[in-house]
Amino acid sequence: MKSKVAVIPCQGYDEFKVNEAIKKGISLLGGWESFVKPEEKILLKPNLLNRADVERAVTTHPAVFRAVARNLLDNGYLNVTYGDSPGHPGSVEKTAEACGIKAVADDLQIALADFAQSKTIDYVHGRTSRRFEISQGVLDSDAIINICKMKTHQLERITGAVKNMFGCVHGIHKGAAHVKYPDAESFAKMLIDLNFYLKPRLHIMDGIVAMEGNGPASGNPVNMNVILMSGDPVALDSTFCRLVNLNPAEVPTVYYGSIYGLGNWENDKIEIVGVDDLIYYCNPKFDVAREKKYSGKWAVIGRLASVEKRPVILKKKCIRCGACIRACPLEEKALYFPETSGSTKPRIAEKGVPVYNYKKCIKCYCCQEMCPERAIVVKRKFIPFI
Ligand code: SF4
Numbered sequence: 001m002k003s004k005v006a007v008i009p010c011q012g013y014d015e016f017k018v019n020e021a022i023k024k025g026i027s028l029l030g031g032w033e034s035f036v037k038p039e040e041k042i043l044l045k046p047n048l049l050n051r052a053d054v055e056r057a058v059t060t061h062p063a064v065f066r067a068v069a070r071n072l073l074d075n076g077y078l079n080v081t082y083g084d085s086p087g088h089p090g091s092v093e094k095t096a097e098a099c100g101i102k103a104v105a106d107d108l109q110i111a112l113a114d115f116a117q118s119k120t121i122d123y124v125h126g127r128t129s130r131r132f133e134i135s136q137g138v139l140d141s142d143a144i145i146n147i148c149k150m151k152t153h154q155l156e157r158i159t160g161a162v163k164n165m166f167g168c169v170h171g172i173h174k175g176a177a178h179v180k181y182p183d184a185e186s187f188a189k190m191l192i193d194l195n196f197y198l199k200p201r202l203h204i205m206d207g208i209v210a211m212e213g214n215g216p217a218s219g220n221p222v223n224m225n226v227i228l229m230s231g232d233p234v235a236l237d238s239t240f241c242r243l244v245n246l247n248p249a250e251v252p253t254v255y256y257g258s259i260y261g262l263g264n265w266e267n268d269k270i271e272i273v274g275v276d277d278l279i280y281y282c283n284p285k286f287d288v289a290r291e292k293k294y295s296g297k298w299a300v301i302g303r304l305a306s307v308e309k310r311p312v313i314l315k316k317k318c319i320r321c322g323a324c325i326r327a328c329p330l331e332e333k334a335l336y337f338p339e340t341s342g343s344t345k346p347r348i349a350e351k352g353v354p355v356y357n358y359k360k361c362i363k364c365y366c367c368q369e370m371c372p373e374r375a376i377v378v379k380r381k382f383i384p385f386i
């Protein structure tokens with residue numbers, strides 16, 4: 001059976017236009033009743049990665065959140081909460097406030113779900129992960145509506161519907177998951193188990209202004225002018241890939257999501273509704289990692305040297321705040337202030353920016369995600385064999 005993906009053009013975050021786009025998308029997918037029941041407790045799960053300004057396209061735009069919530073309420077779905085577990089330590093509420101989501105929720109009288117407490121759950125059907133620490137607010141809900149953001153990601157190439165569910169994992173346990181599943185493949189497989197366990201009903205991607213380049217927190221906003229909606233997270237992420245000229249099979253969450261039966265990524269198994277031809281909405285120059293691991297020039301270089309991606313700090317941008325060190329999930333941090341040999345709190349007299357110990361670093365890029373100054377980039381390092 002084909003998976004349906006609604007691609008709804010929407011230029012800008014004007015409240016009326018976004019509202020109409022969400023209405024059109026949900027109608028093309030069969031109405032809210034195809035996904036949720038009025039008596040169910042519905043959790044809206046936006047992307048609240050950090051406290052970045054809305055214009056930086058790090059988090060789900062409040063206008064999209066408002067349109068989804070407003071539409072649900074107008075259609076008699078009154079038991080609605082929201083929440084996410086941000087990357088920054090501290091309260092969800094403060095992050096939601098900084099991102100403009102809390103103001104919308106307060107206006108619509110939607111309560112924040114309990115993301116302060118959590119419970120360990122065993123998931124016996126997991127292929128890669130059979131245990132998760134899930135926020136209580138997620139467990140208290142009957143149905144999740146995933147409101148993700150169209151962005152690039154250093155580990156998984158893109159972060160979309162499948163990856164956004166990681167925010168249901170509670171606080172510091174996200175860091176532990178990075179340590180346990182350090183490479184893109186194992187991390188993707190864990191995410192797929194998580195999606196199978198949580199079974200979000202509907203995925204809505206804010207792709208009006210997306211993030212390209214050094215995502216998911218330090219990239220550049222780019223107008224894509226679309227909202228994507230689907231019950232199938234793999235098909236939705238695969239459609240995002242097509243819009244930006246990225247082979248979906250190169251994205252681990254899409255590839256393994258299809259292999260393990262979470263959804264469809266192949267063209268002939270996806271029905272696009274809402275637009276006649278996807279090609280008019282494509283941005284082939286979208287800045288995203290498209291290369292195969294060792295194809296093209298990398299294949300030649302790969303024969304002569306080991307090619308390794310790793311995080312690098314741009315000294316001129318770094319303000320020595322230490323957020324990157326605190327974000328590192330390793331017990332023995334893989335980056336530190338040189339003067340303090342391991343401290344996460346710089347003294348005023350200190351001059352140096354954090355330095356990496358690449359032998360310890362597992363390349364999870366949590367440091368890059370949490371840098372408030374966009375001072376961490378991912379570069380390739382050539383290590384000659386001879
Ligand atoms: S988080 Fe960014 S700005 Fe802060 S110390 Fe690390 S690299 Fe520098």
Ligand code: SF4
Binds near residue numbers: 311
């Ligand atoms: S230094 Fe950065 S990329 Fe390396 S393990 Fe720590 S957080 Fe991950």
